[in-house]
Amino acid sequence: MLELEFTAEDMARTRFAISPLWEVVAGLRVLLGADEQGLHRRWAEPVRARIAAAKLDLTPLAALVPPPSPSVPGFICPPPTTPWPSLEVELTALRRTPRELLRALSPHARPGVDAILADPDRRLGELADLIEAYWEIAMAPYWPRIRTLLESDILYRARRFAEGGTRLLFDDLDPQLGWDDGTLQIAHRYVRGVHTLAGRGLILVPSAFVWPRVFSTTDPADLPVLRYPPRGIGTLWETRPSPASPALAGVLGRSRARLLTELAAPATTTDLARRTGLTPGGTSQHLTALRASGLVTAHRAGRVVLYARTRVAEELLNGAGA
Structure with missing residues (x-):
């Protein structure tokens, strides 16, 4: 402990x-x-x-x-x-x-x-x-999705703190944590002992890849850090593209709205063309337009280029109910 x-x-x-x-x-x-x-x-x-x-x-x-x-x-x-x-x-x-x-x-x-x-x-x-x-x-290619999950957790924790202070903040942060009388208890498998933060505070860092563990840094020469799994981590990689909403199609056009919806996970031009029924050339043109408008990014991975939604696109889709 x-x-x-x-x-x-x-x-x-x-x-x-x-x-x-x-x-x-x-x-x-x-x-x-x-x-x-x-x-x-x-x-x-x-x-x-x-x-x-x-x-x-x-x-x-x-x-x-x-x-x-x-x-x-x-x-x-x-x-x-x-x-x-x-x-x-x-x-x-x-x-x-x-x-x-x-x-x-x-x-x-x-x-x-x-x-x-x-x-x-x-x-x-x-x-x-x-x-x-x-x-x-x-x-x-996955960072907008990961960052959205991490930021959502931070907003949730901020509300918890506003509602009930430190005790409520730590109450459901992770099953391995417990708060009692000004002391945060961490059920560590490898680290034990009592550490005083000495007025430096604690940096809480949600992390997509730590579950089911928590990682802590208590080096006296550095700032203390606790890295923990965010809420909803089990849904991070779910890919269930739904039909583009009429509202989104009305703004972007049906084909571009469909492509944006299909990019629940990064994909190549060939993948998207096969899934949407568009021609590879038409898919490429639509992706170029979406990229120019800041809704899609392109990332080279070996011999292929992966397209991914940006954070702005994620927010647009959420707002449109897509």
């Missing part, structure tokens, strides 16, 4: 954030075997195929975050410095990792870290470049 002791200052400094870089790390652990229940199978199977097609060698990153390890080296995913950091901002921090921090890591992280220490500037740059390549294939 891990116990985090809060003071009044800690409660005042507790906040939420999202971390794209953490999702990269946690998602890779899923691909390496951390998803025993198969929750992310619909995501993992096509992503593995695209990584193989792109011949992307993830060994340098995988060596740092193998699923059997009970923890993740802190420099790979430092605490978010803002509520909504971009991947670029977090990778900048990764590239600037202090050398003394690498040397101070615990022995379980040494195999991957020793290679970085041999030439820190070059190896950290290569690691950041590898993460960017992996992000484009595995995360970027």
Whole structure:
């Protein structure tokens, strides 16, 4: 059992954030075997195929975050410095990792870290470049959907806090958590003891890829972080496209509305043409228009291009009841 002791200052400094870089790390652990229940199978199977097609060698990153390890080296995913950091901002921090921090890591992280220490500037740059390549294939096409889930959880938690304070906030955050008399109790499998937050507060980070675990960081030299599964995680990869609503078709046109509705999961031009009955050329033209209007993004994965809905498109579909 891990116990985090809060003071009044800690409660005042507790906040939420999202971390794209953490999702990269946690998602890779899923691909390496951390998803025993198969929750992310619909995501993992096509992503593995695209990584193989792109011949992307993830060994340098995988060596740092193998699923059997009970923890993740802190420099790979430092605490978010803002509520909504971009991947670029977090990778900048990764590239600037202090050398003394690498040397101070615990022995379980040494195999991957020793290679970085041999030439820190070059190896950290290569690691950041590898993460960017992996992000484009595995995360970027799905990010609007993931981010919507994470933001929805944060809004729900904010309402809980407004209604009942800290106790209500933590009451249903995760079954492994309990709140009692200013102390957050975490049923950790590997970490035990009592830690005082010392006025630094706690950063709460919902994560799509941690279920059924929670991850915590209590290093005195850094900001405390708790990463937990968001509400509705079991529905994240559901793909049940419904007919485009008449309202949406009236604005976009029937074909474009249908394509947007079909993009419940990222897909290629060929896939969309087959599913909608449109010609490949017509599908490509409609996707180009949707991309120009900010409703669709394109991401190269090996030899194919995947199209995905943007966050704006997700909100538009929700508003139209599609």
